Amino acid sequence: xxxxxxxxxxxxxDRFTQGEFILVSDRQSDASFLIHHFLSFYxxxxxxxxxxxxxxxxxxxxxxxxxIFLEGLKESLSILIPQTPQxxxxxxxxxxxxxxxxxxxxxxxxxxxxxxxxEEWGPPVLLVDDVSVLLSLGxxxxxxxxxxxxxxxxxxxxxxxxxxxLVRCHGxxxxxxxxxxxxxxxxxxxxxxxxxxLHVQGLPTGYCRDIHGQVEVCWRRRRGDGQHTQKxxxxxxxxxxxxxxxxxxxxxxVL
Amino acid sequence: xxxxxxxxxxxxxxxxPFSSTSFQKKTRSKLxxxxxxxxxxxxxxxxxxxxxxxxxxxxxxxLAVGTVLLIEEDRFDSYSRMILKYFLxxxxxxxxxxxxxxxxxxxxxxxxxxxxxxxxxxxxHKPVExxxxxxxxxDNLDAMKIAWRYQNLPKVQSALASSSRFGHYYDVSKTxxxxxxxxxKCHRFYLPEHPTQSSTTHSRMIESYSALLKxxxxxxxxxxxxxxxxxxxxxxxxxxGLHSLGSALWNDDLSCHDDPMHSHALTTFLYGLRALLRSxxxxxxxxxxxxxxxxxxxMGNITRLCDNAIALESFKGSERETxxxxxxxxxxxxxxxxxxxxxxxxxxxxxxxxxxxxxRKQFSIEVCCQRLHLLCAxxxxxxxxxxxxxxxxxxx
Numbered sequence: 314x315x316x317x318x319x320x321x322x323x324x325x326x327d328r329f330t331q332g333e334f335i336l337v338s339d340r341q342s343d344a345s346f347l348i349h350h351f352l353s354f355y356x357x358x359x360x361x362x363x364x365x366x367x368x369x370x371x372x373x374x375x376x377x378x379x380x381i382f383l384e385g386l387k388e389s390l391s392i393l394i395p396q397t398p399q400x401x402x403x404x405x406x407x408x409x410x411x412x413x414x415x416x417x418x419x420x421x422x423x424x425x426x427x428x429x430x431x432e433e434w435g436p437p438v439l440l441v442d443d444v445s446v447l448l449s450l451g452x453x454x455x456x457x458x459x460x461x462x463x464x465x466x467x468x469x470x471x472x473x474x475x476x477x478x479l480v481r482c483h484g485x486x487x488x489x490x491x492x493x494x495x496x497x498x499x500x501x502x503x504x505x506x507x508x509x510x511l512h513v514q515g516l517p518t519g520y521c522r523d524i525h526g527q528v529e530v531c532w533r534r535r536r537g538d539g540q541h542t543q544k545x546x547x548x549x550x551x552x553x554x555x556x557x558x559x560x561x562x563x564x565x566x567v568l
Numbered sequence: 569x570x571x572x573x574x575x576x577x578x579x580x581x582x583x584x585p586f587s588s589t590s591f592q593k594k595t596r597s598k599l600x601x602x603x604x605x606x607x608x609x610x611x612x613x614x615x616x617x618x619x620x621x622x623x624x625x626x627x628x629x630x631l632a633v634g635t636v637l638l639i640e641e642d643r644f645d646s647y648s649r650m651i652l653k654y655f656l657x658x659x660x661x662x663x664x665x666x667x668x669x670x671x672x673x674x675x676x677x678x679x680x681x682x683x684x685x686x687x688x689x690x691x692x693h694k695p696v697e698x699x700x701x702x703x704x705x706x707d708n709l710d711a712m713k714i715a716w717r718y719q720n721l722p723k724v725q726s727a728l729a730s731s732s733r734f735g736h737y738y739d740v741s742k743t744x745x746x747x748x749x750x751x752x753k754c755h756r757f758y759l760p761e762h763p764t765q766s767s768t769t770h771s772r773m774i775e776s777y778s779a780l781l782k783x784x785x786x787x788x789x790x791x792x793x794x795x796x797x798x799x800x801x802x803x804x805x806x807x808x809g810l811h812s813l814g815s816a817l818w819n820d821d822l823s824c825h826d827d828p829m830h831s832h833a834l835t836t837f838l839y840g841l842r843a844l845l846r847s848x849x850x851x852x853x854x855x856x857x858x859x860x861x862x863x864x865x866x867m868g869n870i871t872r873l874c875d876n877a878i879a880l881e882s883f884k885g886s887e888r889e890t891x892x893x894x895x896x897x898x899x900x901x902x903x904x905x906x907x908x909x910x911x912x913x914x915x916x917x918x919x920x921x922x923x924x925x926x927x928r929k930q931f932s933i934e935v936c937c938q939r940l941h942l943l944c945a946x947x948x949x950x951x952x953x954x955x956x957x958x959x960x961x962x963x964x
Contacts, residue, residue: 343908483869553911553913
């Protein structure tokens, strides 16, 4: 958990808003370090070795059924290389794959809490690392939007939990995709569904060793008269123990 | 790693104890030593050499086992092919197994062109002959005149000594001796030898890529590179070299059309390749003719699905060939992506202007001092040292 980011977001592991849909996106940069923040934030304590340095044990959390990993990479191999002809016939359209994934997520969230000896955890949190890989696999952006909508309806509204999703884009923002299935389109669609966006980008001036990029944090709050958006811009540097966030121009390398 | 992992974590109601640490020291006894590998100093990953020592340095010490290196080919596929051959030659010298796949040239032809290693102590395996003992006279050698006491000692050192080195040098003017090459086990995949069956169902990948993935999975499983096989067997590394994926010869229209029909075939294949590599003791080098692919977003997706990515841009045939500033180099090298495995920060190289030169005994990658020369030339006219300092710090 990055303490500076937690203070920027006004959230502590004891007190955070529930029912939130957080979108993390990046453009020509790598925002996966933010996923580690949210993972350790929600647990308080790819992911195991880094979380140890952040003070959280993933294996312990897994043993206590606090954390359930759905590794798409491992399961995918049986789908991509069908062993029997029957399996190939079952190989489905993209929406069916997402339906399977959705059902998997929901069954995980409904387990636990009914057996003896299992601790009662709070509302569920769904962390999706890299929804853009689904686009590379041929799933249409519309299907991914449907998937996130259904997850949000179940996790955020019904179970009062939180969702954190990572989307990765490539290229300049002004580029118009034209076609229906680009990651830019998906990013815009998801940005409308979420309540908090963290957009990671490289510096507009180019590569720098001491400042790895900038993060734009955007809150979308619903007030009585409509949407109220608040934006803040920070620069960040990632190191082995965490990440530090500072206002633009106040990096320790410059001051 | 950008694998799609969705995890459901439920925050606990009570505060977890902070005093207990979950740090566990890795016991040395559990690590098996495989020849030709070494652990990384940064994150403890098992590394292999790419065959080019300067490229190893750029990638953070070497190529991590279980990862993919993507090489964006230069225009005539000369230097990318050279790096692929270095990679395979390093595998032969370290006694790893090889898997070579190509649609254009027969893998046997690629294997015959491997550069000769520069080592006087490479063990030449001759399983039919008896090992030479020091008491046997070696009549066919010239008698040593000065160091005659050493004449009867065996010429080759023990195999363990040569494979304990990490990274070797190669002489590109000579090809590897057939005896050394045949000692290594090579698996081949030549696309014209695999007739494509027409599949009636709509498959995500085109047949050539599925056949390749299936063949690779079979080799991994059969030869015991799977991590799930019992640890008692002696382990080895499988080096996978895939030549020119995405070109039209693989029946892929990525490089032919602006709006390809199989736009997800290569990305799906790379995803499956990563799944295979992560669960086995193998490492892959893939070359892609990126100069033919017009869609930058697609190239970005391809890059992100691989762990390491570099791009080569050769000066051959361009106006830079005659540019005196670039006369020392053969081309530019761009590092597109470096992985951060098991750690938060990635080891990006300090300098972004890298150029390479293929010398006879070394493929060297250096910081291109061209911009510095330009600046010095302009500033010497102005004779202002303060400007020089400011501009030098701006380069980084």
